[in-house]
Amino acid sequence: MAKKKSRSKARRGAQRERFAWARSAGFRVSVMLAGAAVGLGAAGWGAATVHARAGEILSAEPITVDVVWPTLDGAEQTWLGEGIREQIVARVDAQLVGRSLDAAALAAVGEMLAASGWFDAAPEVSRSGDSAIRVDGRWREPACAVRAGGRDYPLDWKGRPFPIEYAEGESGLRVLVGVGAGVPLDAVGTLNVLDVWPGEDVEAGLGLLGPLLGEPFAGQVAGVDVSRYFSHGQLSIVTDRDTRVVWGGRFGAFVPGEATTAQKLARLRAAAANPMYERRIDSGAERLDISGEHLILDRTETP
Secondary structure, rough: OOOOOOOOOOOOOEEEEOOOOOOOOOHHHHHHHHHHHHHHHOOOOHHHHHHHHHHHHHHHOOEEEEEEEEEEOOOOOOOOOHHHHHHHHHHHHHHHHOOOOOOOHHHHHHHHHOOOOOOOOEEEEEEOOOOEEEEEOOEEEOOOOOOOOOOOEEEEOOEEEEOEEEOOOOOOEEEEEEOOOOOOOOOOOOOOOOOOOOOOOHHHHHHHHHHHHOOOHHHHHHEEOOOHHHHHHHHEEEEEOOHHHHHEEOOOOOOOOOOOOHHHHHHHHHHHHHHHOOOOOOOOOOOEEEOOOEEEEEOOOOO
């Protein structure tokens, strides 16, 4: 993955590992190839035939797939679960069945992975042995999940979906709720993982979520509610208690009649430092509006 962004604080997954799909006997393959080349050459066969036979021998060997898995913030752990890692390696292995590890085969693996929805850009696929390849590249970084139709669809920070979905609340990610556009599908009716989730509300939600995750109160931020963005130009912070803190317009934008971004952040920091209301950014209210000149609290539904 590329340079890690400080806004992402996730710490999930198992220890980073080099996943070997199968063990190869490199020395034995080298000896077999040398013997094959000498024997075929003595029989008067051409170089093309020798290379073809070598490819057949290599393709019969089990292939080791060495993947550099993504981490966040320089951590030793990868956020990719074991099951997902196994699926990625299995797809690479399937791409190579019956093929020698030539340039065309490596390019095919690279194209498949680039279109998989896991990488930010086409990864580098190279041979690391007679029957081994290495995959390294810039992985997408998980940002949050769009909640739609009772499902959670993880997004990266550019708003592109990952090729996976979860039951509502099972992704372990912060969420965008109230998104206007439905689940984006490609030409064959499957989740479109190459383009951003349509709608300016998704872009605005990510634009607010990112800076909040760098604040000391980030643990109270469970997501962003964008349901009133198109109708009122309004974003709200969803807290870990499912309360709402009305932020207002887009982060960093000047909105007439609203407090500045600096003022809003100062209000959140002050609330998070105030012991009177348990150091909560919602000040203990069901709904706190920090967007305007004056703070507006609604505790009518607070237990």
